[in-house]
Amino acid sequence: MIDTTTALELVLLHGSTGSKTKEIELKDALDHVLAEDLISNIDMPPFRQSAMDGYALHSNNSNRYTLVGEVQAGTSANPNLKAGEAVRIFTGAPVPDAANVVVMQEKVEIVGDSILVADSLLPNMNIRPKGEQITVGAVALDKGTTIKGVHIGFLASLGVTIITVIEKPSIAIVVTGNELVNPGRALSYGEIYESNGAMLTAVLKELGYNRTTVIAVKDDYDKTKETLQETIGNHDVVIATGGVSVGDYDFVGKALQAIGVQQVFYSVRQKPGKPLFFGKKEQTAIFGLPGNPAAALSCFYVYVYPLLKKYEGAHQVNLSSIILPLLNDYKVIGDRAQFLKARMQGVGVEILGGQSSAMVRAFGDANALVFLPEHTSEVKKGENVKTILLPNK
């Protein structure tokens, strides 16, 4: 048995990085990771841009200017103002090269063909310099950035339509157990509905991983071996749930060994998820997660998610965490490290009820996991705890 820090280090050490890149339309790029630095082809803004509706002046340090025209947004006009001349201008419009000040309209009085300015004029005021946000040739977003909605906006503003990303890993979820049946038919005594496959597929989809297949295996050694061999050969990441314990019918562990999967670790001093398995065969990473849904999901966020992000070459592989004061007392049973479903709210984080491994429902209210290190016997309200931010919407 190893500790949680070592387990995560080993996952990241042994996890492969995907080498296949693909070009993708910007609008479809959400959640993908940039495979190379993205260089801007333009200055942004591409010209000196008015930040206001008002007047662009060629200042001669007076307060009266002759109005000689108008510059609308979107125009290609670039009137050659002489000192003492001004044009009406609008937000986003190009400031004439000859103008050095924009005055907001509220500070201006129109008198015949002239304007009177009631503002102190500072050079280039209310003008966004060309290239203020980014200059041509500069890195707009660097390799390893996970593309979010706001990045799509930023890249669109630079005229980008196609980007190069790391192809997402293909993921197989192998669910095992004679007791599992698919929703859609009634249960006989002793049966339960298979739900880990559906849950992990949905959680992966939330994170942008759509290349997921669920494969069900009965408790039969030969079948398990055959299925795992084929699945591992065809996928970048294999996540088995259940069947990795020491029970007589837990064939996954034995089958993995038989087909030559190198065990990196088995068993972590944590709750939930003590019987966590991680192994490798060639470039494929293999996880054996607990069969209990809530335990499987905790292990997913803490260990599988970082492996997927490493595969994609992302800068940030772990979920973010912050330190927050606890809102309630909590007594730990046993001395393993704890990952506790929790909710950040008010002035801190509350450890939720329903922490049992089989209880997945509390995860619906959780927006964080509180991590308590090994040998913590209890934590008190007000104590600072490490709080892992779960993906939220």
Place this chain on the structure above:
Amino acid sequence: MIDTTTALELVLLHGSTGSKTKEIELKDALDHVLAEDLISNIDMPPFRQSAMDGYALHSNNSNRYTLVGEVQAGTSANPNLKAGEAVRIFTGAPVPDAANVVVMQEKVEIVGDSILVADSLLPNMNIRPKGEQITVGAVALDKGTTIKGVHIGFLASLGVTIITVIEKPSIAIVVTGNELVNPGRALSYGEIYESNGAMLTAVLKELGYNRTTVIAVKDDYDKTKETLQETIGNHDVVIATGGVSVGDYDFVGKALQAIGVQQVFYSVRQKPGKPLFFGKKEQTAIFGLPGNPAAALSCFYVYVYPLLKKYEGAHQVNLSSIILPLLNDYKVIGDRAQFLKARMQGVGVEILGGQSSAMVRAFGDANALVFLPEHTSEVKKGENVKTILLPNK
């Protein structure tokens, strides 16, 4: 001009609730909101379930039991144990009705046909009671729940395959300005690439809103009026960006008035997003967001997101917020309320650089918005601030 609290109250007061429901396959239900309470058709677990690999006993308070068989997971066997008898049992298997204790295998020694138990026997230990998680007829998830991956797992475990949700609103994004061109061609002097449409479409998609259309209008009053009239007639929510200011070519405001949109408010004492417009025509909500991308995005999270969630009948309409200590000092310019791009990390929240309305890039590093109320002149490191959690992955 109104304050931010009043603005949000007015948005929620005037926002309609969608009345159209639809049935959807559970696997496609991510981010949808339940239109009715979802009642469980089964007990979960559906039978008394062993929580361990071990032995199920009909206890007679001795420590020696005769082994009379085995109960595998998925079996329908329910052997009738007499007092003093035991069966081998596995995690997830149905505990025979006649058994009242499960002992973990590590606490048992096998001696011929019997087992010796080295554990104190408590009634029903290591047995998950039938219906422990939920009983038949009980509410599994209530109306107004936004479905996340973990809920899909929970509902799959109850055998649910189809759920009834509120149909998501159809959303039109109207972008205005002669200076806007679509990515894919080179810019002429005075032009910029349209990016608000792409950004808001992507941000909406991140949140599960896929019924989005982007409509571009040039700065022409008649065209603007005609387009808005048609768009408002055909959509549940219309988001215009730019053109709602007081400039001579800002036709959106005038057009909205001309076609009979009821103005609920225009202008909020906030930064960014002072010129925020909100109005209604019949059941359609109309927002006028600032043209600057970062300002538009802040307003989207603070005002549009709650309206969309209200439309869907969600319990929680606002993004969650918590109170965190600031990691840096910040000086406020002006006296409006502030929504500042920020990053939660370490022991608090840091207000990021690049707060200018035109700068969308800082949003890429942000996982929160810090809210500072009106008339805050400065905040110091260590001060507690309201921190709005942005959707993150």
